[in-house]
Amino acid sequence: MNKTILISIIVVVLVVLVGGYFLFYSGSQSSLYVTNNTNYTPNTSVPPSTNTPPATTTPSLQPQNLTSLVSIKNFAFNPTPLTIKVGTTVIWTNNDSMPHQIKSTTFNSATLNNGQTFSFTFSTAGQYNYSCAIHPSMLGKIIVTQ
Numbered sequence: 001m002n003k004t005i006l007i008s009i010i011v012v013v014l015v016v017l018v019g020g021y022f023l024f025y026s027g028s029q030s031s032l033y034v035t036n037n038t039n040y041t042p043n044t045s046v047p048p049s050t051n052t053p054p055a056t057t058t059p060s061l062q063p064q065n066l067t068s069l070v071s072i073k074n075f076a077f078n079p080t081p082l083t084i085k086v087g088t089t090v091i092w093t094n095n096d097s098m099p100h101q102i103k104s105t106t107f108n109s110a111t112l113n114n115g116q117t118f119s120f121t122f123s124t125a126g127q128y129n130y131s132c133a134i135h136p137s138m139l140g141k142i143i144v145t146q
């Protein structure tokens with residue numbers, strides 16, 4: 001009878017040991033899956049790179065915010081001709097002590113005294129000739145491309 005009890009105890013101990021071994025083994029397996037999950041984590045951190053498309057959206061907004069400057073100095077427009085892209089806003093600044101007034105078939109400014117500016121946004125491609133309403137010999141040209 002004592003031998004039977006001893007054998008059954010040994011069997012129980014073996015079952016516990018084997019069971020524990022399998023538990024540990026499966027535990028180490030699950031820890032392997034955890035490291036796999038952490039390997040997948042960088043993939044889920046890839047979506048922040050989808051923040052890049054907004055960055056490409058920003059440049060598409062920038063052309064609409066483009067500005068070009070034309071200086072009016074010594075009875076001349078500078079630069080002229082000026083080549084810009086559609087959507088660009090041109091800002092003329094009168095740097096002469098004399099007043100000037102931009103005149104064209106498309107855009108016209110008020111009389112610009114020294115330091116005053118006039119701006120016009122070109123939304124259609126084409127060539128735009130303009131002059132000074134006060135000094136007709138002052139000629140300028142804006143070339144608007146797509």
Ligand SMILES: [Cu+2]
Pocket residue numbers: 075099100101132133134135138
């Ligand atoms: Cu003028």
